[in-house]
Amino acid sequence: MEKRVRLRFAPSPTGGLHMGGVRTALFSYLYAKKHHGDFILRIEDTDQTRYVKGAEEYIINALKWCGIEPNEGVGFGDGPYAPYRQSERKELGIYKRYADRLIESGHAYLAFDTSEELDEMRKRLEAAKVVAPQYNAVTRQNMRNSLTLPEDEVKKLVESGAPYVVRLKVPRNEEIRFHDIIRGWVTVNSSQVDDKVLLKSDGMPTYHLAHIVDDIEMKISHAVRGEEWLPSAPSHILIYRYLGLESEMPQLAHLPLILKPDGNGKLSKRDKSGLPMFPINWHDERTGESYIGYRESGFTPDAFINMLALLGWNPGDNREIMTKDELIANFSFERVNKSGAKFDPEKTKWFNQQYLRMQTDEQLADSAMPLLEAKGIKKDKAFVKEFCRLVKEKAHFVTEFYDLGSYFFVAPTSYDEKVMAKKWNENSKSTYTKLTEKLSGLDNWNINSIHDLFTAAEPELGKIDMQLVRVLTTGVAGGAQLFDMLALLGKEEVVTRLKNALSKL
RNA sequence: GGCCCGUUCGUCUAGGGGUUAGGACGCGUCCCUUUCACGGACGAAACACGGGUUCGAUUCCCGUACGGGCUACCA
Numbered sequence: 031m032e033k034r035v036r037l038r039f040a041p042s043p044t045g046g047l048h049m050g051g052v053r054t055a056l057f058s059y060l061y062a063k064k065h066h067g068d069f070i071l072r073i074e075d076t077d078q079t080r081y082v083k084g085a086e087e088y089i090i091n092a093l094k095w096c097g098i099e100p101n102e103g104v105g106f107g108d109g110p111y112a113p114y115r116q117s118e119r120k121e122l123g124i125y126k127r128y129a130d131r132l133i134e135s136g137h138a139y140l141a142f143d144t145s146e147e148l149d150e151m152r153k154r155l156e157a158a159k160v161v162a163p164q165y166n167a168v169t170r171q172n173m174r175n176s177l178t179l180p181e182d183e184v185k186k187l188v189e190s191g192a193p194y195v196v197r198l199k200v201p202r203n204e205e206i207r208f209h210d211i212i213r214g215w216v217t218v219n220s221s222q223v224d225d226k227v228l229l230k231s232d233g234m235p236t237y238h239l240a241h242i243v244d245d246i247e248m249k250i251s252h253a254v255r256g257e258e259w260l261p262s263a264p265s266h267i268l269i270y271r272y273l274g275l276e277s278e279m280p281q282l283a284h285l286p287l288i289l290k291p292d293g294n295g296k297l298s299k300r301d302k303s304g305l306p307m308f309p310i311n312w313h314d315e316r317t318g319e320s321y322i323g324y325r326e327s328g329f330t331p332d333a334f335i336n337m338l339a340l341l342g343w344n345p346g347d348n349r350e351i352m353t354k355d356e357l358i359a360n361f362s363f364e365r366v367n368k369s370g371a372k373f374d375p376e377k378t379k380w381f382n383q384q385y386l387r388m389q390t391d392e393q394l395a396d397s398a399m400p401l402l403e404a405k406g407i408k409k410d411k412a413f414v415k416e417f418c419r420l421v422k423e424k425a426h427f428v429t430e431f432y433d434l435g436s437y438f439f440v441a442p443t444s445y446d447e448k449v450m451a452k453k454w455n456e457n458s459k460s461t462y463t464k465l466t467e468k469l470s471g472l473d474n475w476n477i478n479s480i481h482d483l484f485t486a487a488e489p490e491l492g493k494i495d496m497q498l499v500r501v502l503t504t505g506v507a508g509g510a511q512l513f514d515m516l517a518l519l520g521k522e523e524v525v526t527r528l529k530n531a532l533s534k535l
Numbered sequence: 536g537g538c539c540c541g542u543u544c545g546u547c548u549a550g551g552g553g554u555u556a557g558g559a560c561g562c563g564u565c566c567c568u569u570u571c572a573c574g575g576a577c578g579a580a581a582c583a584c585g586g587g588u589u590c591g592a593u594u595c596c597c598g599u600a601c602g603g604g605c606u607a608c609c610a
Contacts, residue, residue: 042610077609145608161537162606195608213540222538222606230608237610261539261605286541287603295603340559344548348558367541367548370603374546377560387573423573484569496570512570 033251035067039093039100040241042074043085046312046321047092049373050256050288050297053338057285058254059098060339060361067251071103072244073115076234083315092309092323097331097354111248116240125235128243128273129196129228137272138228140176140194141165142187147174164224167202196229198238198269206264211252211283211363218264226265238262242269245280252363253280257370260284283363286342287370297373305375309334328427333385337378342371351384383426394418397428405432407439416518420510435510438518441527442505445535449501459532461491462502466528475521481513502531 039055041047047055062069071093073086090105102109113119132138143151148165151173155163163169170177175197176184188194204220228239235243245253263282270279288297299307299321310323324334336352345352345360352360386394395415402414409417421435432439468487472479484494496512503524509515516524 040610044610074610080609141608148608164606193608197608216539218539224606227608232608234608236608241610256604257540258604259610263539284540289603291546340547342547346549348549350547350559369541371548372546374560377547380560420572424571481569488569494569498570500570508571510571515571 034249035062035065036070036249036251037062037067037254038070038072038103038245038248038250040072040074040244041089042077042080042237043082043089044077044080045082045085045314046299046308047085047089048297048299048307049309049324049338052092052096052098052309053288053341054254054256054285055093056096056098056335056338057283057343057361057363057366058252059100060358061252061254061363063358064361068102068109069098069100070109070248070250071100071106071114072248073104074237074240075115075117076120076230076237076240078232078234084313088310088312095310095325095331096335098335116235116244119240119244120234124247125229125239125243126233129235129239132198132228132269132272133196135272137199137268138196139170139199140184140188141170141197141225141227142174142179142192142194162222165197166221166224167200170197170225193231195227195231197225198228198265198272200225200265200268206267208263208267208282210260210263211281212286212366213260213284213368216260216263220264220268223264223268226262228269238265238269242266242273246270246273246275246278250280252283254283254285254363257284257287283366286367288341289370289372291373291375305378328429329382330385333382336385337381341373342367351381379426386422386425386428391415391419391422394422394428394431398431401429402432402439407432409439413518416514420514420518437504437506437509438515441523441530442503445505445531446501446507449497449507450535453495453498454535457492458498459535461494462498462528463532464491465494465499466525466532469521469528470525472521475517477513477517480516484513503527 037058039051039058041051041055059069061067071090073089075081075086086104093099100106102111103114108114113122119125129138133140151165151169152163155169165173172178177199179187200223201220205217206220206223207215207217209215226238227236229235241253244250263284267276267279270276289295290297290301297307299319301307306322306324306327308321308323310325312321312323313319314321325331332354335354336350336357339352339357339361340350343361343366345356346365349356389397392415395411395418398418399411399414402409417435417438418431420438421431425431425434465484465487468483469480472483488494497507500509500512500515501507503516503519519527
């Protein structure tokens, strides 16, 4: 029987979820939806020391805003495999059971070494010019563990409550081969793999043990994660194998990393490009640092998701703007790239612009209204709607609307110097004074009538410079369609602005 | 350092033994426009390098270089 498709997103609550994490969640979500499977949120909070308050809630809210909602797991209604928080699962003794199984079968052992002893070992190895000091088949022979200590001493130590960790007993020289849906076959020799800690001395499992146990128990079909996990995958294969669960192992997919726009390296929390790294605003209570989100920067979730999906994946044709349903219908891990992708802020903005243009003026007005109100501007919906129609063309974000057309709300106090220097001459004052008079006499104030008035006035006044009219009424050299703009401003406002400008010149 | 992964225009990418190497962002020119934009047309711009294999390699193989990741009782 074909295994039911079940994918999990399993972040650890050690900080805000950045876009790399969101993309991992997105790809898992897309695949799960495409195959009518489940998408699960599991919280991997096994590191007490790095736990950040608010991170879990942030992850949930971020996924909600992005529209990539799990149908099972923390914050989304527990399913049949609850609990979905690893700290809670640890209390149930789940991980210890598996660790014990490995100890019993001789594939894991107890290690009593203190951190000082481990440091000493590393220093000793470095002094002996060992390039990669690690706890492994060779070095464990000189350490204090259940493989080197006499049986009764181990027993005594355990009974006396001495702290110990459980380590995986990795063979000395064995080829480990595994398949990755994105990368194909990968082979590593076990001599490169260290004896990973499975259970920490506080009883908590490490990621290595915990994610395997949970993926098995939660019947996960595909384990999707970042490329940074590729080097530890051989250890994971061994754990599945020694547990006798290799046949139930989820398929592996290691995603390429998202790189910084300029230079190289993994994307970091802050970037010079000025674009956010987080889906929604994130405030780290521990460090006191705040990061702005895509949501607050004016991105729509659809645009954000679309952009992320195309970072490292493509549908195989030239389509770029795709709805979520289209992404779901076309997604496959086979079409995910192997190489890391530099994230491009310009292209990212372009995505939002495309989505902005798909919105009606009505929808844009709904988004713009609160932003304008926040600036103390009170205009009715009809005015704002027309304002949106006029400024949207060159905007990438609704949040830019005000800056693009602040002259709709505030009369100018200065006039673009370049344009004035170039176009204002001794005749201008009389020409535009007469134009102002004609405008103030216009009864039916609308786009067409204003246009007609200009045309009709030219034989008498001579050539009217459109840009000069623009600068006289708005103060700036560029902006919305002139006649449309004048029409929206209203006769009184336009005449007042013109008179005011003329009196100063 | 060691191990693993990767490498097509500046960036995101399509393609894949024989192509004028395609698209998108950005950039430039022109057209449209009594202003400002949108838009349209066009253009510059890439197979990292060296060896094989082959009639033929950007495509397959091997090296080199470069980039990235990992190298914790962190995930």
